[in-house]
Amino acid sequence: MDGQLQIGQVAERTGLSLRTIRYYEEVGLVVPSARSQGGFRLYREAEVDRLRLIMRMKPLGFQLDEMRELLAILDPLPGDPEVADPRGRLAEFTEAAERSRDELRKKLGIAEEFAATLRAHLDGNPPLT
Numbered sequence: 001m002d003g004q005l006q007i008g009q010v011a012e013r014t015g016l017s018l019r020t021i022r023y024y025e026e027v028g029l030v031v032p033s034a035r036s037q038g039g040f041r042l043y044r045e046a047e048v049d050r051l052r053l054i055m056r057m058k059p060l061g062f063q064l065d066e067m068r069e070l071l072a073i074l075d076p077l078p079g080d081p082e083v084a085d086p087r088g089r090l091a092e093f094t095e096a097a098e099r100s101r102d103e104l105r106k107k108l109g110i111a112e113e114f115a116a117t118l119r120a121h122l123d124g125n126p127p128l129t
Contacts, residue, residue, distance in 0.1 A: 004033060004042040014051050021051065027064055029054055029071065050075055060100035066093070 011018050024030045025041070030050050032041040053075060057067050070093050072080040083089055120126050 004044055005048065006036070007032075007041045007043070010043045010048055010051065013048055014055065016051060016055065024051065024054060027068075029064070029067060031077065059104065060097050062093075062096075 005013070007018055007021055010016075010021060014021075021030070025032065030047055033044045033047060034042040036042055050071070053071070054067060057070065062070065069081075069083060069089065071077075073083050073086045073090055073093075117127060
Protein backbone atom coordinates (compact mmCIF):
# COMPACT_ATOMS: atom_id res chain seq x y z
CA MET A 1 0.00 0.00 0.00
CA ASP A 2 3.13 2.21 -0.10
CA GLY A 3 2.04 5.26 1.88
CA GLN A 4 -1.64 4.85 1.17
CA LEU A 5 -4.17 4.78 3.97
CA GLN A 6 -7.36 2.83 4.31
CA ILE A 7 -10.55 4.72 5.06
CA GLY A 8 -10.43 3.85 8.78
CA GLN A 9 -6.97 5.35 9.07
CA VAL A 10 -8.15 8.46 7.25
CA ALA A 11 -11.10 8.73 9.63
CA GLU A 12 -8.73 8.53 12.61
CA ARG A 13 -6.44 11.21 11.18
CA THR A 14 -9.22 13.63 10.29
CA GLY A 15 -11.84 12.95 12.95
CA LEU A 16 -14.43 12.39 10.22
CA SER A 17 -16.72 9.39 10.31
CA LEU A 18 -16.44 6.64 7.69
CA ARG A 19 -19.93 7.58 6.57
CA THR A 20 -18.94 11.23 6.02
CA ILE A 21 -15.85 10.28 4.03
CA ARG A 22 -17.92 7.95 1.86
CA TYR A 23 -20.51 10.70 1.39
CA TYR A 24 -17.84 13.18 0.29
CA GLU A 25 -16.69 10.58 -2.22
CA GLU A 26 -20.27 9.99 -3.41
CA VAL A 27 -20.82 13.71 -4.08
CA GLY A 28 -17.43 14.06 -5.78
CA LEU A 29 -15.57 16.20 -3.25
CA VAL A 30 -12.83 13.64 -2.68
CA VAL A 31 -11.75 10.62 -4.67
CA PRO A 32 -9.70 7.74 -3.26
CA SER A 33 -6.40 7.40 -5.09
CA ALA A 34 -6.90 3.65 -5.54
CA ARG A 35 -8.60 0.51 -4.32
CA SER A 36 -6.87 -2.42 -2.70
CA GLN A 37 -7.16 -5.92 -4.17
CA GLY A 38 -9.89 -6.48 -1.59
CA GLY A 39 -11.79 -3.41 -2.79
CA PHE A 40 -10.88 -1.13 0.12
CA ARG A 41 -10.58 2.58 -0.56
CA LEU A 42 -7.00 3.82 -0.43
CA TYR A 43 -6.04 7.44 0.16
CA ARG A 44 -2.81 9.35 -0.17
CA GLU A 45 -1.80 12.32 1.95
CA ALA A 46 -3.17 14.62 -0.78
CA GLU A 47 -6.70 13.24 -0.27
CA VAL A 48 -6.35 13.56 3.51
CA ASP A 49 -5.33 17.20 3.05
CA ARG A 50 -8.32 17.73 0.76
CA LEU A 51 -10.63 16.30 3.44
CA ARG A 52 -9.11 18.68 5.99
CA LEU A 53 -9.80 21.56 3.63
CA ILE A 54 -13.43 20.44 3.32
CA MET A 55 -13.64 20.23 7.12
CA ARG A 56 -12.60 23.89 7.35
CA MET A 57 -15.36 24.92 4.94
CA LYS A 58 -18.19 23.09 6.68
CA PRO A 59 -18.50 25.15 9.90
CA LEU A 60 -18.47 28.32 7.80
CA GLY A 61 -21.67 27.24 6.10
CA PHE A 62 -20.39 26.51 2.60
CA GLN A 63 -22.83 24.43 0.57
CA LEU A 64 -21.74 21.41 -1.50
CA ASP A 65 -21.75 23.31 -4.79
CA GLU A 66 -19.69 26.10 -3.22
CA MET A 67 -17.27 23.55 -1.77
CA ARG A 68 -16.95 21.95 -5.19
CA GLU A 69 -16.22 25.30 -6.84
CA LEU A 70 -13.78 26.36 -4.14
CA LEU A 71 -11.94 23.04 -4.36
CA ALA A 72 -11.71 23.50 -8.13
CA ILE A 73 -9.85 26.73 -7.40
CA LEU A 74 -7.70 25.65 -4.45
CA ASP A 75 -7.08 21.97 -5.18
CA PRO A 76 -8.26 21.11 -8.69
CA LEU A 77 -8.71 17.51 -9.74
CA PRO A 78 -8.75 16.25 -13.33
CA GLY A 79 -12.24 16.74 -14.67
CA ASP A 80 -13.13 19.63 -12.35
CA PRO A 81 -15.00 22.40 -14.14
CA GLU A 82 -13.12 25.54 -15.08
CA VAL A 83 -13.93 28.53 -12.88
CA ALA A 84 -14.47 31.59 -15.07
CA ASP A 85 -12.88 34.14 -12.73
CA PRO A 86 -10.99 32.16 -10.09
CA ARG A 87 -9.44 35.21 -8.43
CA GLY A 88 -12.77 37.04 -8.24
CA ARG A 89 -14.56 33.96 -6.92
CA LEU A 90 -11.79 33.40 -4.38
CA ALA A 91 -12.27 37.00 -3.18
CA GLU A 92 -16.02 36.35 -2.80
CA PHE A 93 -15.39 33.10 -0.91
CA THR A 94 -12.88 34.89 1.32
CA GLU A 95 -15.41 37.57 2.22
CA ALA A 96 -18.07 34.93 2.92
CA ALA A 97 -15.66 32.95 5.12
CA GLU A 98 -14.71 36.07 7.06
CA ARG A 99 -18.37 37.02 7.61
CA SER A 100 -19.17 33.51 8.83
CA ARG A 101 -16.10 33.52 11.07
CA ASP A 102 -17.22 36.82 12.65
CA GLU A 103 -20.71 35.43 13.26
CA LEU A 104 -19.23 32.33 14.87
CA ARG A 105 -17.06 34.52 17.14
CA LYS A 106 -20.17 36.40 18.30
CA LYS A 107 -21.96 33.13 19.03
CA LEU A 108 -18.92 31.82 20.87
CA GLY A 109 -18.85 34.94 23.05
CA ILE A 110 -22.51 34.45 23.95
CA ALA A 111 -21.89 30.77 24.71
CA GLU A 112 -18.89 31.62 26.93
CA GLU A 113 -20.95 34.17 28.88
CA PHE A 114 -23.75 31.67 29.36
CA ALA A 115 -21.37 28.91 30.48
CA ALA A 116 -19.79 31.34 32.97
CA THR A 117 -23.26 32.20 34.30
CA LEU A 118 -24.07 28.54 34.77
CA ARG A 119 -20.72 27.91 36.44
CA ALA A 120 -21.31 30.84 38.82
CA HIS A 121 -24.73 29.45 39.77
CA LEU A 122 -23.25 26.02 40.29
CA ASP A 123 -20.54 27.48 42.53
CA GLY A 124 -23.14 29.45 44.52
CA ASN A 125 -21.99 32.85 43.23
CA PRO A 126 -24.64 33.96 40.74
CA PRO A 127 -23.90 37.27 39.01
CA LEU A 128 -25.99 40.31 39.97
CA THR A 129 -27.16 40.87 36.38
